[in-house]
Amino acid sequence: MLSIEEAKSRLETAGQSHVLQFCTELSAEERNALLEEISQLKPEELIEHCRAAAEAASRHSSADGRLDARMKPVPPEFIGSVSKSDKETLKTWGDEGLLQISQDKVAVLLLAGGQGTRLGVPYPKGMYSVGLPSGKTLYQIQAERIQKVQELANVKHGCKCTVPWYIMTSEFTLGPTEKFFKDHQYFGLCPSNVVMFEQRMIPAVGFDGKIILEKKNKIAMAPDGNGGLYRALVDNKILEDMERRSVEYLHVYCVDNILVKMADPVFIGFCVNKGADCGAKVVDKAYPAEPVGVVCRVDGVYQVIEYSEIQPETAELRGPGGELLFSAGNICNHFFTRGFLKEVAEKFESQLKQHVAIKKVPFVDGEGNLVKPTKPNGIKMEKFVFDVFQFSKKFVAFEVLREEEFSPLKNADGAPLDTPTTARRSLLAQHYRWALTAGGNFLDEQDKPIPTKHSVTQNEDPPAICEISPLISYFGEGLEKLLNQKNLKSPFLLDENEAKNLVQTT
């Protein structure tokens, strides 16, 4: 640990002496906590960080840094598409993906270091349960999809493969996430195949370039954005771990999409077949202001322009047929080869753009009183996971169906969109469709047939409640032998026990 003198000189060099202004009032324990935080901050990096933050904030308010004028849509022929591909092609990609999975070459990597401020729960988002009949949390659903995709590859190729699960956490999420997994016996996965690691935290800075103190002995720190992944991979020697396990392909995804297809064989197979080193799943944007980034080209280079950084006029632009010009909505599902990640981590990480968020950051004033600002007073700097696309030698985009693959949980119930209710409904609507396609008939509590509805929106519950465990079906496969011509009483929960019952009654 640093001594007070060392901390003083470090902070003086960086022009941040005020961080120790309450030092004499602190207990030994409180002082040590502050010294520990200061010891994490390297003086050169700190100087650069505070300078860049203040500069970025002044640029932020001007229009200079905007890319809108240079944005071009991704040409349609460069986007692979689920809806525009025939069954045979989709099967070829899916088979390729399962082959790679069977050879232990595929891993998933979850970005779970965010604070989930909009949802407003005091624990990591993955621990959230959206109120499904099974009560499953997002983490449990994801874990079970990993088990199922392993099983699909095992059955097809007669192997016993592993899809390791890397989970990037932050100071906010590591402890509770670890505990949650332990308390739930890793949801049936082998603990050694679930690798949690922590991203870095960086200080929030005021408009004057000074670090903000959130308590007398605590710097206001925030995770360095999901693009902090690349530094975290190096800090925690994750690329070496991947190499040891012979992992070549990574499916990187964000925590809150209840429909996420873990290690999606079709996406992996598509990217591998195209020889891509980097790829992104996209959906057609639902409406111009939808809070999703758009995949586009700027000066011929692929990149995502985040929803917070695009002008509303640009988002509204339409093509000749009335369709949105920038319609390739980023769903934060990325494909990377290990080789590409290594190159980024070794050569390009320092070139990643710093994105600026101007926020209200609670702080202690000169007298030590806690102030909750009513106006934004602080700058948080973040890197974004997709900012590495520009370094790709072969980038591909893959358009998937929203109703099958994207329903994010961002807001608390009461908000119009992306809530626990919309997430639950999306999953139940999907399982309802799968059950109907498999030939099931739904009955109500009085054993009366429930009329079929072929299109269910996010604003309503499906006419019958049906939840299918990921351990039974990954993308709707294998249900016909269980459900064809069966009467299913709503609410119907198809888990392993129910599957056994159904087999016995066939």
Ligand SMILES: CC(=O)N[C@H]1[C@@H](OP(=O)(O)OP(=O)(O)OC[C@H]2O[C@@H](n3ccc(=O)[nH]c3=O)[C@H](O)[C@@H]2O)O[C@H](CO)[C@@H](O)[C@@H]1O
């Ligand atoms: C920067 C980024 O990817 N933005 C995408 C993200 O936006 P959005 O603004 O929704 O991004 P979130 O803040 O939810 O973060 C996305 C993911 O990154 C994780 N996270 C975030 C911050 C951090 O420091 N560490 C960390 O691991 C979060 O836990 C989450 O799993 O998802 C949308 C789809 O739902 C996309 O359209 C956006 O383009």
